[in-house]
Amino acid sequence: MSGFDLIVVGAGIVGASCADLAVRCGLRVAVVESGVPGGGVTAASMGHLVAMDDDPAELALARLSQRLWEDFAALPEAEFSRCGTLWLAETPTQLQRIPERIARLAAAGIEAERLDARALYACEPHLAPGLAGGMRVPREAVVYPPRVAAWLLARAQAGGAAVYRGRRALALAPGGVRLDDGTVLRGQVLVATGSDLPELLPALPLSVRRGHLVITDRHPGLVRHQLLELGYADSAHGDADSSVAFNVQPRPSGQLLIGSSREQGRREREVDPSMLRRMLERAFEFLPVLRGLQAIRAWTGLRPCTPDGRPYIGRVAGRPGVWVAAGHEGLGVTTAPGTARLLLDLLLGQPPAIDPAPYDPARVAA
Numbered sequence: 001m002s003g004f005d006l007i008v009v010g011a012g013i014v015g016a017s018c019a020d021l022a023v024r025c026g027l028r029v030a031v032v033e034s035g036v037p038g039g040g041v042t043a044a045s046m047g048h049l050v051a052m053d054d055d056p057a058e059l060a061l062a063r064l065s066q067r068l069w070e071d072f073a074a075l076p077e078a079e080f081s082r083c084g085t086l087w088l089a090e091t092p093t094q095l096q097r098i099p100e101r102i103a104r105l106a107a108a109g110i111e112a113e114r115l116d117a118r119a120l121y122a123c124e125p126h127l128a129p130g131l132a133g134g135m136r137v138p139r140e141a142v143v144y145p146p147r148v149a150a151w152l153l154a155r156a157q158a159g160g161a162a163v164y165r166g167r168r169a170l171a172l173a174p175g176g177v178r179l180d181d182g183t184v185l186r187g188q189v190l191v192a193t194g195s196d197l198p199e200l201l202p203a204l205p206l207s208v209r210r211g212h213l214v215i216t217d218r219h220p221g222l223v224r225h226q227l228l229e230l231g232y233a234d235s236a237h238g239d240a241d242s243s244v245a246f247n248v249q250p251r252p253s254g255q256l257l258i259g260s261s262r263e264q265g266r267r268e269r270e271v272d273p274s275m276l277r278r279m280l281e282r283a284f285e286f287l288p289v290l291r292g293l294q295a296i297r298a299w300t301g302l303r304p305c306t307p308d309g310r311p312y313i314g315r316v317a318g319r320p321g322v323w324v325a326a327g328h329e330g331l332g333v334t335t336a337p338g339t340a341r342l343l344l345d346l347l348l349g350q351p352p353a354i355d356p357a358p359y360d361p362a363r364v365a366a
């Protein structure tokens, strides 16, 4: 078979976003997904659409993406909830650094406000006593990622994309890709296979960082904001073998999602009780009321992680017709729409929405 402009391998939130935008740009698109669309790490995530300000490149991609996510605010399948983000300062020193962060976010067009302790407890009365204050980012939101991925793929298919569901791409063939049933699809290929990237593109270094999550039964109104400790960025962007950070999200259902943990290089999918305990103990320190709730499920997911923490988005050097969008670590839900925009700009030779250099896969060779 022949004749696609773009063959997207992988229909997680990243691949599905790219496929959908490619169809809307008028390209003839195929999508190859070996499992359930959105069923990879996308289904294991929290779906917090968050801007982290400690890396300017990551902030630019997140900001572009947050703007694009606004198109989903009224889509029932997205389960978009504008709960806002509340970053928690444990110490006066952390509180003192908040104005710098507010300034960085403001420069990117993101509104945020500093809260003293009184204002913090007015926002979230169940927080443990003794916190110094916090930073509220009121326009940030949460979504339900696997459903968005499935919806994007369905829209791409309705727009003409050929979907090869249950088929695995085994290898990049000259001018296309070979599937596990022997089919060869011809066209440019976009590898969007998340933590399975090395199978098709072993030259691009990628490790995994396993994360645990727990979900409780329903307690509507108990927590109103997506809560994160300010030390979360150290866990997300540090290089410790393992770390935990307080991260709790109210779902529109009234359930609470409790994270987060990071374990470098752990690929086992089983829940590790000791890591779960460590993560929950951290959560109880900030939100003691959690101790009395019923956890109904716990799971793990593998964050795909590049050496510098930034995703690969762009053309693969030395592989004509091969593109990549992978390695989004703990921000791939947030940054999927911006990734798709940037990738399609590059593919179509349009002026890119943001500077593509920080994401260029060629940087790892350099």
Ligand SMILES: Cc1cc2nc3c(=O)[nH]c(=O)nc-3n(C[C@H](O)[C@H](O)[C@H](O)COP(=O)(O)OP(=O)(O)OC[C@H]3O[C@@H](n4cnc5c(N)ncnc54)[C@H](O)[C@@H]3O)c2cc1C
Pocket: 009, 010, 011, 012, 013, 014, 015, 032, 033, 034, 035, 036, 037, 038, 039, 040, 041, 042, 043, 044, 045, 046, 047, 048, 049, 050, 167, 168, 169, 170, 192, 193, 194, 195, 196, 199, 200, 210, 211, 212, 213, 259, 260, 300, 301, 302, 303, 304, 325, 326, 327, 328, 329, 330, 331, 332, 333, 334, 335
């Ligand atoms: C615990 C946890 C919490 C998180 N919370 C957040 C959050 O709040 N906000 C946020 O922005 N991000 C979050 N993330 C990160 C986010 O989940 C990922 O960055 C994002 O989902 C990556 O999406 P993806 O499409 O690249 O990968 P995936 O969702 O894994 O998609 C890749 C797809 O490719 C398919 N595939 C693989 N190989 C092949 C092949 N050879 N042929 C065909 N198909 C193939 C797989 O089946 C899979 O469906 C979290 C992650 C974890 C683990």
